[in-house]
Each structure stands twice: as structure tokens, then as C-alpha cells.
Amino acid sequence: MSLISIFKSSIGKKLLMALSGIFLVVFLTQHFLINITSVFSEEIFNFLSHFMGNNPIVQFILQPILIFGVIFHFVMGFYLEIINRKSRGANYSRYAGGDNAPWISRNMIFSGGVVLLFLILHFYDFWVPEMNYKYIEFRPEDPNRYYEELIHKFESPVRTSIYSVSFIFLALHLLHGFSSSFKTIGVDSKYYKPIKSLTFIFSILIPFGFIFIAVFHNIMH
Amino acid sequence: MKLNLKIWRQQDSESKGGFENYVIDDITPDMSFLEMMDVLNQKLIYENIDPISFDHDCREGICGSCSLFINGRAHGPDKGITTCQLHMRKFKDGDSIVIEPFRAKSFPIIKDLVVDRSAFDRIQHSGGYISINTSGNTQDANTTPIRKEDADNAFDAATCIGCGACVATCKNASAMLYVSAKVSQFSYLPQGKVEAKERVLNMVKQMDDEGFGNCTNTGACEVECPKGISIKNIARMNREFYKAKI
Ligand code: HEM
Ligand code: FES
Numbered sequence: 001m002s003l004i005s006i007f008k009s010s011i012g013k014k015l016l017m018a019l020s021g022i023f024l025v026v027f028l029t030q031h032f033l034i035n036i037t038s039v040f041s042e043e044i045f046n047f048l049s050h051f052m053g054n055n056p057i058v059q060f061i062l063q064p065i066l067i068f069g070v071i072f073h074f075v076m077g078f079y080l081e082i083i084n085r086k087s088r089g090a091n092y093s094r095y096a097g098g099d100n101a102p103w104i105s106r107n108m109i110f111s112g113g114v115v116l117l118f119l120i121l122h123f124y125d126f127w128v129p130e131m132n133y134k135y136i137e138f139r140p141e142d143p144n145r146y147y148e149e150l151i152h153k154f155e156s157p158v159r160t161s162i163y164s165v166s167f168i169f170l171a172l173h174l175l176h177g178f179s180s181s182f183k184t185i186g187v188d189s190k191y192y193k194p195i196k197s198l199t200f201i202f203s204i205l206i207p208f209g210f211i212f213i214a215v216f217h218n219i220m221h
Numbered sequence: 222m223k224l225n226l227k228i229w230r231q232q233d234s235e236s237k238g239g240f241e242n243y244v245i246d247d248i249t250p251d252m253s254f255l256e257m258m259d260v261l262n263q264k265l266i267y268e269n270i271d272p273i274s275f276d277h278d279c280r281e282g283i284c285g286s287c288s289l290f291i292n293g294r295a296h297g298p299d300k301g302i303t304t305c306q307l308h309m310r311k312f313k314d315g316d317s318i319v320i321e322p323f324r325a326k327s328f329p330i331i332k333d334l335v336v337d338r339s340a341f342d343r344i345q346h347s348g349g350y351i352s353i354n355t356s357g358n359t360q361d362a363n364t365t366p367i368r369k370e371d372a373d374n375a376f377d378a379a380t381c382i383g384c385g386a387c388v389a390t391c392k393n394a395s396a397m398l399y400v401s402a403k404v405s406q407f408s409y410l411p412q413g414k415v416e417a418k419e420r421v422l423n424m425v426k427q428m429d430d431e432g433f434g435n436c437t438n439t440g441a442c443e444v445e446c447p448k449g450i451s452i453k454n455i456a457r458m459n460r461e462f463y464k465a466k467i
Binding site: 003006009013014015080083087088089090091092093094095096097101102105180185187188189192 | 240290292294298319321324325326327329392393394395426429432433435436437438439440441444445451452453455457458459460462463466467
């Protein structure tokens with residue numbers, strides 16, 4: 001049996017959803033660990049950002065993989081949502097979905113959609129200026145510019161609020177998605193308890209950590 | 222008890238169908254939901270109206286025939302029961318009750334509240350069996366030692382009555398709980414190991430061909446399942462599926 005044929009099946013498509021989700025979770029952790037240094041050390045934050053922004057492996061291998069991963073994840077998410085809605089055929093006139101499944105698990109496309117809108121803003125905020133700086137205007141590299149750029153962004157209370165609300169939706173997305181992905185990859189049910197705890201810790205800690213960083217810079221500068 | 226019923230009527234699979242309202246008032250709390258439907262149908266027959274078609278057989282929660290989506294829930298309010306085990310004491314005098322067929326593209330409506338669940342049979346035929354020679358020379362089952370835990374898990378999975386409540390309630394109309402139960406009931410046992418690979422591959426393929434949706438682990442199915450089949454069977458089936466493919 002060829003490995004590719006897995007992905008033609010419903011289970012295989014779901015597996016891709018889970019794997020791309022887990023990949024994004026790993027990326028998110030890395031992103032958070034770098035950003036949190038901005039709270040206590042301008043030097044470390046500048047050093048790490050400069051490294052990430054100029055290392056050829058990060059720039060030309062990891063970054064395209066990441067962009068592919070994000071696009072893949074949400075395109076697959078929308079695709080599966082459409083397929084799944086079609087499987088119902090005619091809709092129920094009354095459907096008490098809340099009686100047997102939590103809101104977060106039934107609205108992944110909504111929480112994911114909010115995160116997608118956020119990602120568009122986030123790209124416009126950081127990635128586009130960054131690409132412009134490096135590859136269009138070819139401005140000289142200044143290893144100390146990152147911290148200034150960061151705090152400048154969070155001077156705006158509007159931006160800080162939009163970021164905070166988006167991260168709440170990311171938390172909701174992860175509260176279901178994180179544990180769901182382990183079920184999809186077939187982890188045995190004896191591990192469900194620790195996975196549940198880990199899901200809760202991760203889904204609260206990381207998004208609220210990001211909110212903390214945004215609010216911190218908004219208040220301090 | 223007096224009840225206002227809003228019931229889906231559809232002449233046949235081709236017709237459009239729509240809701241009809243009925244008022245019924247000689248219902249006692251001790252009646253089962255299906256008995257309430259019987260009383261209504263008797264009334265309709267006296268009035269020369271075509272009685273409402275609905276599925277039922279054993280009326281004791283073992284055959285899986287009775288379906289119905291009642292007030293937004295498969296098999297109505299309450300957990301772990303079929304519609305024939307639902308009693309009118311779960312409702313109050315004057316309640317409005319919406320009764321619809323199970324809805325899924327793979328469960329086409331035959332008439333009124335009766336849907337065609339033969340997609341489940343086709344999935345079962347595609348691999349839900351073991352090919353053992355039973356012509357007089359079968360071995361005593363107890364000669365094959367089986368871990369108590371495995372035997373229990375296999376038995377739990379085997380309690381699935383194929384009613385389709387999992388599909389009806391799942392927001393994706395996914396049949397993964399059903400298929401995973403049918404896979405697990407064999408895969409936990411040594412007799413089922415022999416054909417494990419083909420079984421899971423064929424059953425999943427048939428499930429996909431029938432047009433059921435894709436599981437997103439909401440867990441609604443295990444809540445509505447009258448037999449309490451656990452969603453852990455789905456993760457187990459996924460695992461079996463990957464192993465079979467690799
Ligand atoms: C770009 C916007 C996003 C959209 C539209 C989106 C959409 C979805 C959808 C529809 C699902 C499947 C629903 C389900 O399994 O119940 C899903 C699952 C998941 N998502 Fe996202 N998502 C997005 C962003 C993210 C991000 C940024 C992360 C992580 C940092 C993430 C992590 C996950 C995980 C772990 C799963 C679980 C996979 C599984 O259930 O097997 N998603 N996402
Ligand atoms: S009629 Fe047999 S389970 Fe309800």
C-alpha cells in the first residue's frame with residue numbers, strides 16, 4: 001500500500017489536519033519563547049530576532065515551510081468544513097448541538113477563521129515591512145532595530161486590543177484542537193488524561209502569554 | 222398530557238416534504254414515545270389521514286430500528302437510550318415537540334420519518350466479519366486465552382446496535398463511531414487479528430464511498446449512543462488504519 005493513498009481517505013485528510021495543526025503548535029511555542037524575552041531583555045530579543053531574520057536556513061527553508069503549513073492548514077480546514085456540511089444533506093429544523101458537544105469543538109472553523117483574519121493583519125504588521133526592509137529597499141542591516149519596531153507597534157491601544165481578542169480565539173481553537181489532534185493520530189485512550197491537562201495548560205499559557213506581551217509593551221511604553 | 226407536535230411528513234424519497242402540526246391530548250406519562258406515536262396514528266386513521274411512518278421493531282432498545290430526531294436530539298432528550306426507551310414523563314403537559322427523521326446524505330428518507338440506513342449494512346458487508354469455518358469442527362472458544370480487558374473492550378464495542386444515532390447527531394454526519402465499533406469488536410480478539418488489515422481498509426473505504434462526513438472529535442456521538450460506545454474506538458480505528466496502510 002502506498003503511503004500517499006492514506007491521504008485520499010477521510011481519516012488521512014483528518015491526519016493532515018492534525019499534523020499541520022501540531023506543526024503550528026510547535027511554531028507557536030517557538031515564537032512565544034522568542035517574544036517573551038522582549039519583556040525582560042532588549043538585547044536578547046534583538047539578538048534572537050536578528051538571528052531569525054537573517055539566518056539563511058530560517059529565512060529560505062523554515063519560513064517557506066511555515067507559510068505553506070499555515071495555508072495548508074486553513075485551506076484544508078475550509079475544505080473539510082464544506083465536505084462535512086454537505087454530508088448532512090438537508091439541515092435539521094432544530095439541532096441542539098450544545099446538549100452533547102462543547103461550543104469550542106463545534107466552532108473550529110469560526111475560531112480558526114478569526115485567527116486567520118488576525119494572521120492577515122499580523123503579516124501586514126510585521127512580515128510585509130520586514131520583507132520590504134530586507135529584500136525590496138535593501139536597507140543596511142541594523143541588529144538593534146527589532147525591539148524598537150516591536151514597542152512601536154504596541155503603542156496603539158486599538159492594535160493591542162485586536163491582538164488580545166484574537167489570542168482569545170486562538171485559545172478557544174487550541175482548547176479543542178490540541179487534544180483532538182492526538183486522537184486523530186491515534187494515541188491510545190490511556191493517555192487522554194495527561195493530554196487533556198497538557199491541552200489546558202498550553203491553550204491558556206501560550207495565548208495569554210502573547211496577550212501579556214502585547215499589553216506589557218502597551219502599558220510600559 | 223396535551224402536546225403540540227410538529228412532525229416531518231414526506232410522501233416518498235422524491236417528494237419535497239415539510240412539517241405538519243398535530244395536537245394530541247390523551248397521552249399519559251407512562252407511555253413510551255413510540256406509543257404516543259401509535260396513539261396519534263390511530264387518531265389519524267380514524268380521521269382518514271395517512272398515518273405517519275416511523276421505524277420500530279423490538280421496542281426494548283436492542284434492535285436499533287427506532288430512530289427519530291426529537292427536539293434537536295437523536296432519540297430525544299436523555300442519554301443512553303433509544304427512542305423506544307424514551308418515556309413521555311420526560312415531557313411536560315403543553316410541550317411542543319419537533320420530530321424529524323435522522324438527517325444525513327447517506328441516510329436518504331424513504332417516507333416521513335423512515336430513513337434508509339442500508340449504508341451501514343454495506344459497510345458491515347465490506348469487512349465486519351471473520352472467516353471461520355463453522356461446519357462442525359469449531360474449536361471451543363475457551364481454549365484461546367484472551368485478556369479480560371481485551372474481552373471486555375471487544376464486548377463493549379460489540380454492543381453497537383447500528384441505530385445511526387451517531388451519524389444523526391454528529392455535526393459532520395460522520396459514521397466513525399459506528400465503523401470504529403465494528404472494527405474494534407474484532408480487532409481486540411485473536412480471531413479478528415487474521416483479517417484485521419483488510420477489514421479496516423475495506424470498511425473505511427466503504428464508509429467514505431457512502432458519503433459520510435469526517436470526524437472532528439466533538440464527542441457528540443458517544444453522548445447520544447444508546448449503548449455508550451466510547452469515542453476511544455475512533456482513535457483505535459485510526460491507529461489500525463495507519464498500521465494497515467504502512
Ligand atoms: C489560519 C487560520 C486557521 C484556521 C482556519 C483553522 C481551522 C481549523 C479547523 C477547521 C480545524 C479542524 C476542526 C476540528 O478538528 O475539529 C482545525 C484543527 C486544528 N487546528 Fe486550526 N485553524 C487555523 C489556525 C490554527 C493555528 C494558528 C493553530 C496552532 C497554532 C491551529 C491548530 C489546530 C490544531 C492543533 C487542530 C487539531 C487537528 C485535529 O483535530 O486533528 N490552527 N483548525
Ligand atoms: S425499536 Fe428496537 S431499539 Fe427501539
